[in-house]
Amino acid sequence: MVMPHRPTHPGRAALPGTARRFARALAVTAAATTALAIAAAGGAQAVPTAPTPDKKDVKAQVDQLYSEAEQASEKSNAAEEAQKRLQSESGVLQAQVAEGQDALNRMRGQLSTVAAAEYRSGGMDPSVQLMLSSDPERYLDRARNLAQAAEQRAASLREVVEQQRRLDQRRAEATSKLAELDGVRKSLVDCKQQVQQRLKSAQVLLNTLDAHDRAQLAAQDARDAHDRAARGTDRVDLGTQSPSSDRAAAALAAAIGKIGSPYVYGSTGPGSFDCSGLMYWAWRQAGVTLPRTSQAQAFGGQRISLAEARPGDLVIFFRDMHHVGMYAGGGVVVHAPYPGARVRYESVSAMPVAAVVRP
Template structure:
């Protein structure tokens, strides 16, 4: 009966299936441009570019603030390490001097024969009275040496502690340096992607995008590009005669800015004079700024010290609500508190938006409001 069975069909079926699969793949390759004919991806619209660039700028600004914080902690750690190393060097010199003094005393004692016991020295002495007098002096000298030995021992212990503390601080410093470098790489990566996107636009499209980015207009005198390391003449003291109004008119706020006090007036005046200055991440002036660097420099010019980062700046003064805002208050944006500007009244602020827009005046309501604080 086995001789009458039909031959197995799996080979023919497998061959038919393979032919069908080949045809399907060929069709898919042709439709996907895999047949040797390239199909370029559609060019993003200016609006799509704007949305993606805005996202990249926000992420870069968040990384910038983290970098600023890590850099600030790095600088503090460097100062601590330098101080500890100086202290260790001073203590080493003191310890070496004390050791040398003890060594000289020990050598003199050996040469004088004081290594003999007091009974033997008395027996051999040709002048017993003088020996007894000298023995009392030697006893006092021995007590002094014992004190010096204890002092040297203490100094050695303290030096070890200072050196250990210096090693710990050096480890912290290296950790902060690594953190700063990681945040720096994140910033540069985001900004590079943003520049590539912008390069796909025409010059006119980029101009319109820059006008919309960060809102407002770059009112005020134009500034030369810079990296924030040059010298400038902005001392931030250009307030009006009454000490309550910054110079420069309204600055786009719809009227003269009435500052609550002379220090706030000086800070606003400084920010006004920096209108048009370029945004450079990590910069604190005088020729370029990032957002937190601008407000820090403005208040520093007025003799008021505030922290470097947005995260710390929002807690540096008295928290106020949006309805309580007055000129000079710091206004913060986005859920992560990654952007800051200086309120100047009538719903306007001065801020450093991003690399596509210089320091400018803009509406407060152009970004998600996160809070406000009053520095002075």
């Protein structure tokens, strides 16, 4: 049987089998590519673009974290000072315990020797010894000497008892100091961890800004501090008020000489400082050793009012006294502000004043 001839579609030439299969493959590929492109476009629209962080919000959060880091830093400084003190005190007590034990051992040894001698010679009643003695007068002299020796031994025994009491007391004090030292060490570790966590969180926030915005933020912060200190003029006017003493003048000159140095928590110079570290270092240059922390420095001299402040005096800020600067005159302090900033001038009214101290 002869099959009828199928007419060719107008305008299209008949394709061999292989060519037809290739054409179908191209069509499927094109369709799949189109579908993928549409899906990708839809997916791209589904993922929201991250909003650009607001520099003011970032700065406010970073400032808060830096404030918390400084509070923890001052606690860490206090713990380090306490650790040094307790190590010294416990060392002295342990040395006293060792010396006391040696002295007690010697006393006990002497008493043991005397007791053994008395035991060996004390088997006969003294009245019988007197009757049998060929020289009673000599015996009585010897008896009097023995009585005196007995009194001395009794006194020695009382001293042994007193030495034991003192030794027990020193041991108890040493044990207490060591327990306190252990607590301070744990507190120090905790404070340092808090500082690191706050600084890390602040850096994460800053990293949400690009390098240009971060630089702008730091520059603007420095300009704002200068404007507050200079009251809108070109230069900071420290006035003409003289320091309270030659030492105060020397301390102020040392602090001003460190303007531009970086803030590093726990540092007391000479290349970097935290807030209380700058005060500590500057006054050391004047021959005065201040307490290490801002809280301790608040009680390290004569309390005066802000109206009485003179160059070189310490100005303690915030209710918990976690920040300190040095009064430079003209309503201005010089201080180490916070991590990432440098030693600079600042208006005394920029932060709440808790106390003013004249070392």
